[in-house]
Every structure is written in structure tokens, then in C-alpha cells.
Amino acid sequence: MPPSTSDAAADTTGVSPTITHVPPDTASVSPSVTDVVSDTVDASPVITNAAPDTADVAWGNAAAAPDTTGAAPSGTVPAVSWSTAPSSPETQQPPVTPVFVEPAAGARSAPSDLGSARTPEGPRLSGGGSGFSGAGSASLGAGSASLGAGSAEAEPPAEIAAVAAEVFGDRYGLALDYARLLVTDGVVRGLIGPREAPRIWERHLVNCAVVSQIIPIGASVVDVGSGAGLPGIVLAVARPDLRITLVEPLARRTAFLSEAVTALGLDTTVTVVRGRAEDVVDGPPAGADVVTARAVAPLDRLAGWCLPLARVGGRLLALKGATAAEEAAEHRDAVAALGGSDPVLRLCGEGLIDPPTTVLEVVVQSRPKPPSRVAAPKRDTGRSGGRASGRGSSRRG
Numbered sequence: 001m002p003p004s005t006s007d008a009a010a011d012t013t014g015v016s017p018t019i020t021h022v023p024p025d026t027a028s029v030s031p032s033v034t035d036v037v038s039d040t041v042d043a044s045p046v047i048t049n050a051a052p053d054t055a056d057v058a059w060g061n062a063a064a065a066p067d068t069t070g071a072a073p074s075g076t077v078p079a080v081s082w083s084t085a086p087s088s089p090e091t092q093q094p095p096v097t098p099v100f101v102e103p104a105a106g107a108r109s110a111p112s113d114l115g116s117a118r119t120p121e122g123p124r125l126s127g128g129g130s131g132f133s134g135a136g137s138a139s140l141g142a143g144s145a146s147l148g149a150g151s152a153e154a155e156p157p158a159e160i161a162a163v164a165a166e167v168f169g170d171r172y173g174l175a176l177d178y179a180r181l182l183v184t185d186g187v188v189r190g191l192i193g194p195r196e197a198p199r200i201w202e203r204h205l206v207n208c209a210v211v212s213q214i215i216p217i218g219a220s221v222v223d224v225g226s227g228a229g230l231p232g233i234v235l236a237v238a239r240p241d242l243r244i245t246l247v248e249p250l251a252r253r254t255a256f257l258s259e260a261v262t263a264l265g266l267d268t269t270v271t272v273v274r275g276r277a278e279d280v281v282d283g284p285p286a287g288a289d290v291v292t293a294r295a296v297a298p299l300d301r302l303a304g305w306c307l308p309l310a311r312v313g314g315r316l317l318a319l320k321g322a323t324a325a326e327e328a329a330e331h332r333d334a335v336a337a338l339g340g341s342d343p344v345l346r347l348c349g350e351g352l353i354d355p356p357t358t359v360l361e362v363v364v365q366s367r368p369k370p371p372s373r374v375a376a377p378k379r380d381t382g383r384s385g386g387r388a389s390g391r392g393s394s395r396r397g
């Protein structure tokens with residue numbers, strides 16, 4: 001089936017998914033946005049009691065990222081090389097049991113403390129900051145040696161400031177607080193690569209926020225593999241009407257997420273669950289209207305993890321990179337076998353960012369039958385004169 005529109009991006013030529021253009025907004029700024037995140041901090045000494053990671057967390061631009069080691073197909077997702085080289089301690093731990101992560105103790109519970117950080121009219125491009133890192137927070141900022149420099153980097157560059165203000169609206173100040181957190185504690189604690197700090201807005205915050213264009217009002221959202229909160233916390237910042245669950249298996253990341261949620265005053269709308277997506281399917285995250293994932297795994301595996309977390313009629317929104325269309329075509333059959341629709345390629349933020357954020361949307365159409373079991377050997381009842389044998393066999397007296 002050819003794309004439904006002819007003005008699709010060049011990389012979609014000849015492949016099948018329908019391409020849907022989300023109505024563009026009116027802003028004229030076209031920042032250069034790419035999907036590449038470079039995180040080289042896996043060796044960070046802050047890693048201690050981390051849960052197991054998987055080999056699928058370093059997806060993306062394998063050629064460009066030294067730590068992707070060819071384990072992942074190139075170009076399947078924004079290349080967030082969050083790390084996890086096979087030798088990482090994170091890979092050597094036993095599986096984790098899903099747990100809810102309590103909000104950080106002592107952190108402030110209401111965003112009102114942020115006060116002057118809110119600038120509904122537009123970006124605050126200078127000023128003393130909101131005192132976010134550390135102020136009233138249990139541990140964010142503690143031990144951070146680079147808050148000053150990081151805080152300066154948290155301001156969006158001029159060319160994207162107007163877009164950021166438009167995308168986040170009256171939550172812009174909160175987005176700025178989150179940016180400040182990412183470029184300070186996020187870097188110090190090894191959740192964000194240092195090189196990401198200067199481009200945190202265009203490559204991460206705005207890139208994720210525009211996906212809210214295709215999320216209905218009041219939706220329940222599960223963000224699988226949130227990492228430092230992308231896109232989950234960004235969506236929570238931009239859209240207070242959403243109820244969001246962040247699912248992330250690594251302890252140091254859920255610790256950061258929990259602290260960030262509390263410090264940003266998002267406790268009432270955001271829940272952090274430590275666990276793998278495939279292990280939380282029987283828990284509260286299940287039955288969601290929308291499941292999001294960015295840079296977590298190729299579409300077939302992602303569908304296997306995420307579709308069971310959505311209700312029938314709910315949707316997986318997989319944030320992907322430039323080769324999304326090819327990935328959709330490659331994995332269409334696998335997704336269908338999992339009860340998903342044909343993936344539809346949706347472009348979010350057109351007219352705001354260039355390139356727009358590419359999302360593969362899959363609707364949950366049915367629940368696939370569980371794999372059939374191998375028939376158990378017939379139990380010998382003894383009536384035929386044969387001998388009952390084997391473990392667990394029994395005779396009636």
C-alpha cells in the first residue's frame with residue numbers, strides 16, 4: 001500500500017506505511033532538529049544498584065555511536081545511546097520485580113514554588129532561575145558540581161525559544177525547570193550525555209513535546225523505557241490533563257525520575273514504576289489509552305512489550321528516526337501477529353520544527369491468542385493395563 005500522501009519525506013519513498021501529517025502550527029521558527037542523543041556516560045561511577053539492562057537500549061545510529069556495538073539495527077529510533085555496554089554492571093543483575101517508586105521524600109509537592117519561573121507569555125531568556133536544583137528537593141542537585149554552567153545551558157537557544165514557548169504554553173517555566181534539571185543533575189548522574197546539554201531543547205524537549213498533538217485530552221499514557229523522562233516527563237509538563245506512568249527498569253533512572261516528578265510538582269499526574277514493560281503487564285499501567293516509547297527497541301519487539309499495556313482501541317506511539325517508514329514495513333507482519341494495526345507514520349510538529357518528530361502509530365485491534373502449549377502427554381489411567389510413570393503421575397485407588 002503506497003503512502004497516502006505524496007509529500008512524504010524522502011526516506012519514505014517506496015515503502016508502505018500511511019503517512020499522516022499532523023496539522024502544522026503557525027510558528028515560523030524552523031530549528032535544526034535531529035534525533036540523535038549521545039550519551040557516553042555509562043561508565044559513570046554513580047551506577048551502583050542498577051537493575052539489569054538489556055541489549056536493546058543502545059539503538060539507533062549504530063554507525064555514529066561507538067557504544068552501539070552493532071547490536072541494534074541502525075536508524076530504527078532516535079539514536080539515544082543511553083549506554084549499557086555489555087560489560088556494564090547494569091547488565092549483570094538479576095531481573096527486577098516491578099515496583100512502584102515512591103516520590104522523593106522531602107521534595108516539594110506543589111509546583112507553585114516555581115513561582116516566577118512561569119512565563120506564560122514567552123520564554124524567559126535570562127534571569128536568576130527558579131532555584132530548582134536542590135531547592136526543596138531531597139537530593140536533586142546535591143553533589144552536583146556544575147549547576148551554574150548547566151543552568152545557563154538550560155535556557156533554550158534563541159532560534160528555538162519561540163517554539164518552546166509555544167509548545168509548552170503556560171507550562172514553559174516548568175519545562176525550563178526540567179531542562180535545568182536534565183543539564184545539571186541529569187548530566188552529573190549520568191542520565192544525559194554532556195554533549196546533550198546545549199541541545200536539550202531542540203533534540204529532546206520540543207522534539208518530545210510535539211507528540212502531544214496526537215494524544216487525546218485526558219488520556220492515560222504509559223511511557224516505556226523513560227530513561228531520564230523522555231518523552232514521559234515532557235508530556236506531563238506540557239499536558240497536565242494526562243495521567244502518565246513511567247516504566248523504567250534501571251534503579252538509578254527510576255530514582256532520578258521519582259525525584260524529578262516530585263521536584264516538578266507532577267506527583268498527582270505521574271507515577272514511576274520500576275520494571276520492564278513485559279513484566280508490568282498485569283499491573284496498573286495496563287489498559288492505557290496510549291503507550292509511548294522513544295529509543296527503546298525496534299518496532300516488533302516494542303509492539304510485543306507495549307501493545308499488551310494498551311487497551312483494545314488504544315495506541316502505541318513509537319518515536320522513531322529517519323528510517324521509521326522502512327521499519328514499519330519490515331515489522332508490519334510481526335505487529336499484526338501481536339494484534340496491532342498497520343503502523344501509520346505520523347509527523348508531529350510540522351511547521352514548528354524541522355524535521356518534525358516521526359512517530360509510528362499502531363492501534364491495538366485485538367488481543368492475540370497466547371501461544372498454544374505443547375500437548376501434555378496423556379496421563380496413563382491404568383485402564384489399558386499400562387504402567388503409570390513419570391513425575392507427577394498418579395493413580396486413583
Ligand SMILES: C[S@@+](CC[C@H](N)C(=O)[O-])C[C@H]1O[C@@H](n2cnc3c(N)ncnc32)[C@H](O)[C@@H]1O
Nearest residue numbers: 054057080082225226227230276277294295296
Ligand atoms: C536508549 S534509552 C531511551 C530513554 C528515553 N526514552 C529517551 O528517549 O531518552 C532506552 C531505555 O529503555 C529502557 N528499557 C530497556 N528495555 C526495557 C524494557 N523491556 N521495558 C522498559 N524499559 C526498557 C532502558 O533502561 C533505557 O532507559
